Amino acid sequence: xxxxxxxxxxxxxxxxxxxxxxxxxxxxxxxxxxxxxxxxxxxxxxxxxxxxxxxxxxxxxxxxxxxxxxxxxxxxxxxxxxxxxxxxxxxxxxxxxxxxxxxxxxxxxxxxxxxxxxxxxxxxxxxxxxxxxxxxxxxxxxxxxxxxxxxxxxxxxxxxxxxxxxxxxxxxxxxxxxxxxxxxxxxxxxxxxxxxxxxxxxxxxxxxxxxxxxxxxxxxxxxxxxxxxxxxxxxxxxxxxxxxxxxxxxxxxxxxxxxxxxxxxxxxxxxxxxxxxxxxxxxxxxxxxxxxxxxxxxxxxxxxxxxxxxxxxxxxxxxxxxxxxxxxxxxxxxxxxxxxxxxx
Amino acid sequence: xxxxxxxxxxxxxxxxxxxxxxxxxxxxxxxxxxxxxxxxxxxxxxxxxxxxxxxxxxxxxxxxxxxxxxxxxxxxxxxxxxxxxxxxxxxxxxxxxxxxxxxxxxxxxxxxxxxxxxxxxxxxxxxxxxxxxxxxxxxxxxxxxxxxxxxxxxxxxxxxxxxxxxxxxxxxxxxxxxxxxxxxxxxxxxxxxxxxxxxxxxxxxxxxxxxxxxxxxxxxxxxxxxxxxxxxxxxxxxxxxxxxxxxxxxxxxxxxxxxxxxxxxxxxxxxxxxxxxxxxxxxxxxxxxxxxxxxxxxxxxxxxxxxxxxxxxxxxxxxxxxxxxxxxxxxxxxxxxxxxxxxx
Numbered sequence: 245x246x247x248x249x250x251x252x253x254x255x256x257x258x259x260x261x262x263x264x265x266x267x268x269x270x271x272x273x274x275x276x277x278x279x280x281x282x283x284x285x286x287x288x289x290x291x292x293x294x295x296x297x298x299x300x301x302x303x304x305x306x307x308x309x310x311x312x313x314x315x316x317x318x319x320x321x322x323x324x325x326x327x328x329x330x331x332x333x334x335x336x337x338x339x340x341x342x343x344x345x346x347x348x349x350x351x352x353x354x355x356x357x358x359x360x361x362x363x364x365x366x367x368x369x370x371x372x373x374x375x376x377x378x379x380x381x382x383x384x385x386x387x388x389x390x391x392x393x394x395x396x397x398x399x400x401x402x403x404x405x406x407x408x409x410x411x412x413x414x415x416x417x418x419x420x421x422x423x424x425x426x427x428x429x430x431x432x433x434x435x436x437x438x439x440x441x442x443x444x445x446x447x448x449x450x451x452x453x454x455x456x457x458x459x460x461x462x463x464x465x466x467x468x469x470x471x472x473x474x475x476x477x478x479x480x481x482x483x484x485x486x487x488x489x490x491x492x493x494x495x496x497x498x499x500x501x502x503x504x505x506x507x508x509x510x511x512x513x514x515x516x517x518x519x520x521x522x523x524x525x526x527x528x529x530x531x532x533x534x535x536x537x538x539x540x541x542x543x544x545x546x547x548x549x550x551x552x553x554x555x556x557x558x559x560x561x562x563x564x565x566x567x568x569x570x571x572x573x574x575x576x577x578x579x580x581x582x583x584x585x586x587x588x
Numbered sequence: 589x590x591x592x593x594x595x596x597x598x599x600x601x602x603x604x605x606x607x608x609x610x611x612x613x614x615x616x617x618x619x620x621x622x623x624x625x626x627x628x629x630x631x632x633x634x635x636x637x638x639x640x641x642x643x644x645x646x647x648x649x650x651x652x653x654x655x656x657x658x659x660x661x662x663x664x665x666x667x668x669x670x671x672x673x674x675x676x677x678x679x680x681x682x683x684x685x686x687x688x689x690x691x692x693x694x695x696x697x698x699x700x701x702x703x704x705x706x707x708x709x710x711x712x713x714x715x716x717x718x719x720x721x722x723x724x725x726x727x728x729x730x731x732x733x734x735x736x737x738x739x740x741x742x743x744x745x746x747x748x749x750x751x752x753x754x755x756x757x758x759x760x761x762x763x764x765x766x767x768x769x770x771x772x773x774x775x776x777x778x779x780x781x782x783x784x785x786x787x788x789x790x791x792x793x794x795x796x797x798x799x800x801x802x803x804x805x806x807x808x809x810x811x812x813x814x815x816x817x818x819x820x821x822x823x824x825x826x827x828x829x830x831x832x833x834x835x836x837x838x839x840x841x842x843x844x845x846x847x848x849x850x851x852x853x854x855x856x857x858x859x860x861x862x863x864x865x866x867x868x869x870x871x872x873x874x875x876x877x878x879x880x881x882x883x884x885x886x887x888x889x890x891x892x893x894x895x896x897x898x899x900x901x902x903x904x905x906x907x908x909x910x911x912x913x914x915x916x917x918x919x920x921x922x923x924x925x926x927x928x929x930x931x932x
Binding site: 463489501517 | 800802803806807810811833836837840841843844845847848849850851852854857858861864865868
C-alpha cells in the first residue's frame with residue numbers, strides 16, 4: 245500500500261482564459277496569465293488530496309469534500325489515462341500501476357462559486373498522482389486535461405499558460421514567468437460576495453460563448469496577444485499601475501464576452517458592480533492606481549494590491565459597504581481574506 | 589406672435605447606436621434601427637413642446653419639465669443654428685426670424701433614466717421649430733444635432749438612422765423602413781425598473797467607450813453592418829423569431845461594450861438580469877421566440893411581442909417577480925406599460 249497527500253493552491257487569472265479550440269483536449273484559444281496563491285498556511289484557499297493505492301482495493305473510488313462521486317467522470321479518466329502513459333515502469337518497483345486507488349479531495353473554500361475550485365482540485369489531483377507513480381518532468385499538461393486553468397496552479401508565483409499551436413496539445417503548457425520572490429509585496433484580498441454554486445458551469449458557458457459571441461474571436465486573436473505581452477512587461481518591471489489597469493480591463497472584457505454570449509451569462513451582481521466602482525473611486529482619490537479588481541465566473545472579487553495598502557483598504561471596505569442599508573443582506577456575506585502569493 | 593405645439597414619441601432601438609465618429613456634428617460609427625412608439629394617446633411616452641415667438645419677448649427662454657434651463661446650451665444652439673440656415677424667407681412673411689422665442693418642453697415619463705427622453709425631447713423641439721419657421725423637407729438631420737437618436741423619432745413605424753459617409757454629416761439622416769401598418773400586431777411593453785436618473789450620461793459614456801473599448805471597432809465595422817441587413821429583412825418579412833433574436837443579441841452586445849469600457853459602465857441591475865432570464869425561460873417554455881427584451885442606457889426593459897401574447901405576458905410578469913422576496917424593493921418600482929407603434 246502507498247499513500248500520498250498533497251495540497252495545491254488556487255490561481256487568480258489576470259489575463260483570462262475563456263474559450264477552447266478543442267473541447268476534448270482542453271486547448272484554449274488564447275494564452276492566459278495568473279498568480280498562484282500561497283498554500284503554506286491552512287487559512288488560504290487550496291485543495292488537499294490524499295491518494296491511497298493498494299493491491300487489496302476491489303474498486304477505484306473518489307470522494308470530493310466527503311461525498312463519494314463517480315470515478316468514471318470523463319475528466320478524471322482523461323487525467324488518469326494521460327498519467328498512465330507517462331509512468332516509467334523502472335521508477336515503480338511494485339505492481340502499483342495495476343492497483344486500484346482511493347482518492348479523497350477537499351477544498352477549504354466554496355466549490356464552483358467562481359473561485360477556481362476546479363483549478364486547485366485538478367492541480368492537486370495530478371500532483372498527487374504524479375507523486376504516487378514517480379512521474380518526472382512537466383505535469384501542467386496533465387493537469388490541463390482535468391480543468392484548463394488547473395495547469396497554472398502547478399507552478400507558484402506568476403504563471404503563463406501558453407495556448408500552444410499543435411493539434412495534439414503537447415505544447416499547451418504552463419510556464420513560470422517569475423517566482424513569488426520577484427514581487428514580494430504583492431497581496432490578494434478575496435471578497436466573498438456569494439458562496440453559492442454558480443448558475444452556469446464555466447465549461448458550458450465557455451462553449452456557448454464560442455458558438456454565439458461575435459466579439460470573442462477579436463478578443464482572442466487580436467486583443468489578448470497584445471495584453472499578454474504588456475502584462476509580461478508589467479510583471480517583469482513590477483509596474484503596478486500598468487499591471488492593475490490590464491488586470492481590470494481584462495476582467496471587464498471577459499464579463500463583456502459573457503454578456504455578448506446568447507443567451508447571456510451574468511456572473512457579476514450589484515455588489516460586484518459596487519466593488520468595481522469602489523476600486524475606481526479609491527484609485528481616483530489616491531491619484532494613482534493602488535488596487536485592481538478581477539472576477540472569474542462568479543460575483544466574488546479578487547483584489548490585487550501591495551502590502552502597504554492592505555490594512556487601510558480592508559478597513560475602508562468594511563466601512564463603505566454596510567452603509568448601504570438595502571444591500572446589507574449581500575454585504576453580510578462578504579468575507580475578506582488576504583493572502584500572499586505562492587512559494588511552491 | 590406665433591405659437592406652435594407638437595408632441596413627439598420615444599423610439600426604442602433594436603440595433604443600437606453607441607459611438608460617434610464626430611462629437612460636434614453627432615455622426616455615429618454605425619447605422620441603427622428603431623421603432624417609434626405611438627404618440628396618439630397621452631398615456632404613452634412622449635415629449636410635448638410649445639414654442640412661442642413674439643416681437644415683444646426681450647430674451648430667448650427655455651423651460652424643461654417646468655424648470656427654467658440655460659438657453660445657451662450647446663446642443664440647443666446647434667439645432668437653432670442649423671434650423672436658421674434652412675429658413676426660406678419667402679415662407680415667413682413676418683420678421684419672425686428675428687423674434688425671440690420661449691420654449692416649454694416636457695416629458696410624460698422619467699427623464700435621463702435610459703428611456704430615450706432626449707430623443708423624444710429634441711425630435712419634438714426640432715419638429716416644433718420647423719413648424720414655426722415653415723421649414724420643409726427632411727428634418728431628421730436637424731434633430732440629430734440635438735441628440736443623435738432624436739433623428740429616428742422624426743419618423744413613425746420602423747426607422748433606420750443611416751450613419752452616412754460625408755464629413756459634414758449631410759447624409760447622416762433617418763429614413764422610414766416601414767410604416768406601423770406594416771406590422772400592425774407588434775407591441776412594446778415597458779418595464780420601469782428604476783426611474784432615477786442614470787449615473788453615466790450617454791454622451792460621456794459613449795465617448796469613454798470610443799477611447800477605451802477594444803471591442804467597439806469590431807462591433808461597428810463588422811458586426812452591426814451584417815445585423816442591419818438581417819434586421820431589415822426580419823422587419824420586411826415580419827419574421828418575429830429572427831427580429832427578436834437580433835434585438836436581444838444587439839442589446840446584450842451594447843451592454844457588453846459598456847462593460848468593456850474603462851472604467852466600465854453598468855446600466856443593467858439584478859432586476860434587469862432577472863427579466864432577461866425570464867424572457868429566455870418564457871421563450872424556451874413556449875418552444876418558440878415569442879418575446880424579445882432590449883435595454884438602453886438604463887435598467888428599464890423594453891419588451892417587444894405580438895398582440896396575442898400581451899395579456900398573458902403581463903399576467904406572468906406580475907406573478908413571477910414578486911415571488912422573490914429579497915427583490916421586492918426593486919420590483920415595486922416596475923410599471924408595466926403596453927403601447928402600439930407610432931402612426932406619425
